[in-house]
Structure formats: structure tokens, C-alpha cells
Amino acid sequence: MNIFRIAVSTAALLIxxxxxxxxxxxPTFDVGIQMTAATDYMDVGVTNSKHKPSGGLTLxxxxxxxxxxxxxxxxxxxxxxxxxxxxxxxGAAPTFGKLSFDLNLARRIKFDDPSADRWLPYVTxxxxxxxxxxxxxxxxxxxxxxxxxxxxxxFYAASTVTLPNSxxxxxxxxxxxxxxxxxxNYYAPYGxxxxxxxEKFEAIAKAGYxxxxxxxxxxxxxxxxxxxxxxxxxxxxxxxxxNDLSSKECPDQAYTNCRSAVxxxxxxxxxxxxxxxRGK
Numbered sequence: 101m102n103i104f105r106i107a108v109s110t111a112a113l114l115i116x117x118x119x120x121x122x123x124x125x126x127p128t129f130d131v132g133i134q135m136t137a138a139t140d141y142m143d144v145g146v147t148n149s150k151h152k153p154s155g156g157l158t159l160x161x162x163x164x165x166x167x168x169x170x171x172x173x174x175x176x177x178x179x180x181x182x183x184x185x186x187x188x189x190x191g192a193a194p195t196f197g198k199l200s201f202d203l204n205l206a207r208r209i210k211f212d213d214p215s216a217d218r219w220l221p222y223v224t225x226x227x228x229x230x231x232x233x234x235x236x237x238x239x240x241x242x243x244x245x246x247x248x249x250x251x252x253x254x255f256y257a258a259s260t261v262t263l264p265n266s267x268x269x270x271x272x273x274x275x276x277x278x279x280x281x282x283x284x285n286y287y288a289p290y291g292x293x294x295x296x297x298x299e300k301f302e303a304i305a306k307a308g309y310x311x312x313x314x315x316x317x318x319x320x321x322x323x324x325x326x327x328x329x330x331x332x333x334x335x336x337x338x339x340x341x342x343n344d345l346s347s348k349e350c351p352d353q354a355y356t357n358c359r360s361a362v363x364x365x366x367x368x369x370x371x372x373x374x375x376x377x378r379g380k
Contacts, residue, residue, distance in 0.1 A: 126164075127163050127164025127165075127166075128163070128164070129161070129162070129163045130161070130162050130371050130372055130373045131159060131160065131161045131162070131371065131372040132158070132159070132160035132161075132162065132369075132370075132371055132372075133157075133158075133159060133160075133368075133369070133370050133371070133372060133375075134156075134157070134158040134160075134367065134368065134369045134370075135155070135156070135157050135158075135367070135368045136155065136156045136157075136173075136365060136366065136367050136368075137153070137154075137155045137365070137366045138153065138154050138155070138156075138363060138364065138365040138366075139153055139361075139363050139364045139365075140152070140153070140154070140341075140361045140363040141154035141173065141174075141175060142323070142341040142361055142363055144308055144310060144321050145308075145310070145319060145320075145321025145322075145341070145342070145343030145345070145353075145358075146321075146343065146345075146353055146354045146355065146358060147354070147355070147356060147357070147359070147361065148175045148176070148177070148185075148355065149174065149175055149176045150176040150177075150178060150355070150356045150357075151356075151357070151359060151361055152176055154173055154174050154175065155173065155174060156171070156172065156173030156174075157171070157172055157173075158170070158171045159171075165192050165193050165194050165195075166190075166191070166192050167190070167191050167192070167193065168188075168189060168190050168191070169187060169188065169189040169190075169191070169206070170187075170188055171186060171187040171188075172184060172185070172186045172187075173185055175210070176355075176356070177213070177355035177356065178355055178356045182210040182211055182212055182213035182216070183211060183212070184210070184211040185208070185209075185210045185211075186208070186209045186210070186211070187206055187207070187208050187209075188206070188207045188209075189204055189205060189206035189207065190204075190205055191203055191204035191205065198227055198228045198229070199225065199226070199227050199228075200225070200226045200228070201223065201224065201225050201226075202222075202223070202224040202225075202226075202238075203222075203223055204220075204221070204222045204223070204224075205219070205220075205221045205222075206219070206220040206221075206222065207219055207220075208220060214245060214246065215244075215246045215248075215249055216244075217244070217245040217246070218242055218243055218244045218245065219243040220240055220241070220242055220243070221240060221241055221243075222238060222239070222240035222241075222254075223238060223239055223240070224236055224237070224238035224256065225237055225238070231262065232261060232262050232263070232264075233259070233260070233261055233262070234259065234260050235257075235258070235259040236256070236257065236258045236259070237256065237257055238254075238255070238256035238257075238258075239253065239254070239255055239256070240253070240254045240256070241253050241254070242254065242276075250278070250279060250280050250281055252276050252277065252278055252279045253276065253277060254274060254275070254276045255274070255275045255276075256272070256273070256274055256275075257272070257273045258270060258271065258272040258273070259271055265296070266296045267293075267294065267295045267296065268292075268293070268294050269291070269292070269293050270290075270291070270292040271289070271290070271291050272288075272289070272290040272291075272292075273287075273288070273289050273290075274286070274287065274288040274290075275287055280314065282314055284312065284313035284314035284316075285313045286310075286311065286312055286313070287311040288308055288309065288310055288311060289308065289309055290306070290307070290308040291306070291307050291308070292304070292305070292306045293305045293306075300328055300329040300330075301326060301327070301328055301329075302326070302327040302329075303325075303326055303327075304323075304324070304325055304326070304327055304337070304339070305322070305323070305324045306322060306323045306324075307320070307321070307322040307323075308320070308321050308322075310353075315352075316352050316353075317345065317349035317352040317353060319343050319344055319345045319349065319353060320343065320344045321341070321342065321343040321344075322341075322342060322343075323339055323340070323341040323342075324339055324340055325337055325338055325339015325340065326338055326339065333368055333369055333370040333374075334366070334367070334368050334369075335366075335367050335369070336364065336365070336366050336367075337364065337365040337366075337367070338362075338363070338364045338365075339362075339363060340360065340361070340362050340363075341360060341361050341363055342360035342361075343358060343360065345358045
């Protein structure tokens with residue numbers, strides 16, 4: 101896919117968005133700041149930090165419906181080892197009544213692993229039926245810099261049900277056709293349950309099934325834990341993250357090893373306007 105065409109098309113959409121959203125409030129500029137510190141960077145069942153501590157920073161400047169993303173986190177994949185993953189993105193999130201869109205163009209870079217560097221344009225539409233139910237559909241395209249790495253589409257569907265007591269369930273499904281030179285497909289259903297209790301606590305359970313066609317091993321992963329909201333901007337999560345990969349299957353999926361992990365994650369989330377005393 102021609103990346104220049106992707107960039108031009110995305111830019112045109114972003115420019116057009118303020119025109120579409122005629123009823124939007126007067127835009128204001130702000131920056132979301134999120135910092136995380138974790139004892140282990142676990143993601144979909146495997147460690148991205150060799151079971152060592154990892155920190156991340158995400159900056160999200162916004163102006164009305166327009167936004168950007170600057171993200172970075174330290175990683176450890178063993179040898180040879182990329183040491184930092186980054187994401188730079190621009191996007192727009194227009195809303196038309198109960199229907200909202202997220203138009204996003206992201207650039208992902210891992211230092212030093214050029215085979216993973218890619219562009220990812222993505223469009224997601226969400227329809228909010230009421231306060232208790234919303235459904236999303238999305239499509240994106242993974243365009244890698246490396247000519248030896250296959251580019252592919254991703255299709256996404258999700259729905260969230262929220263109960264009157266604020267407990268919720270989110271179901272997600274990813275489909276990526278022809279992800280390799282042999283045209284194998286990838287599928288992934290995910291589920292998340294959250295149950296708030298005692299005002300500042302939330303029990304969270306996540307599970308997913310990574311399904312690969314061909315010789316790559318498929319596996320199930322899960323994370324269960326408790327989140328505690330220390331302040332309006334600071335939260336602490338403690339839990340257990342695990343998978344069902346055998347020692348024989350492990351090299352297919354893990355960067356270093358397949359051990360499960362007990363982990364803690366501290367998250368600081370604030371807006372620049374609040375830090376400067378300009379928040380509402």
C-alpha cells in the first residue's frame with residue numbers, strides 16, 4: 101500500500117472533520133498525560149520486559165475533536181534486543197448524535213528492531229444505543245517498512261454492556277487475514293469483566309484466545325486482579341497474568357520466556373489544564 105496515499109487521505113479526513121461536526125463546542129487545547137510504572141510489562145500472556153520493571157509515558161494533545169498521541173515504553177526482548185517501543189499518531193474523533201468515529205494514523209517504531217516498524221491507519225465507528233450498551237466496528241491496515249514482512253488488514257468488532265451498578269462486560273474480536281507469505285489467518289476473541297466495589301476498588305478479569313493458522317502455536321491467556329483508585333489521578337493495580345503455552349510451544353510466541361507473573365502497575369493520569377489550575 102502507498103504510504104503517501106494513506107497520509108494524504110488521513111490528512112484530508114482530519115481537515116474535513118471540523119466541518120462535519122458543525123454542532124461541536126468551541127475547541128480548546130489540552131494535553132492528557134499518563135505515566136505508568138509496572139513490575140512487569142505483560143501483554144496478551146507474555147512478557148515484553150523479560151519479567152523486569154517497565155515504565156511508559158503517553159502524551160495526548162487535543163484540540164476539539166482533533167488529537168495526537170506520543171507514546172514510549174521500555175521493553176526487553178532478549179538478544180538482539182529492541183529496548184524501546186514508541187507510537188506517534190494523529191487522529192480525529194467526530195460525533196454525530198449516537199454515532200461516533202475515531203480516524204487515526206499511527207506510526208509504530210521499535211528501537212532497535214526495524215523489522216517491526218510500520219504505519220497503521222485505522223477507522224473505528226461506535227454506536228451508543230443507551231447508557232448501558234455500545235457497539236464498535238473498525239478496520240485498519242498494517243503497512244511494514246520491511247519489504248520481507250507481509251502487510252495485512254485488521255478487522256475489529258466490540259461491544260460493551262454496563263449494568264446499573266457500574267459493573268461491565270466488554271467483548272472484542274480481531275480478524276487479520278493473510279498475515280504471512282502462506283496466507284494464514286489470525287483470530288482473537290477477548291473478554292473483560294469489571295466489577296467496582298467499596299467505592300475505590302474494582303475487580304478486573306481479562307481473557308483472550310490467540311488463534312493462529314499454520315505452524316504458529318495458538319494459546320489462551322488471562323489476567324485477574326484488583327485496581328485501587330488512590331486519588332483522582334493515581335491508581336494501583338495488582339494481579340496475576342498467565343498463559344497456557346507449553347515449553348515446546350513457547351518459542352513460537354515469547355520473546356524471552358513464557359512464565360506467568362504476579363505484577364503491580366501504578367498509573368498516573370492527568371490533564372495539563374488540571375495541573376495548571378484551568379480544569380473545570
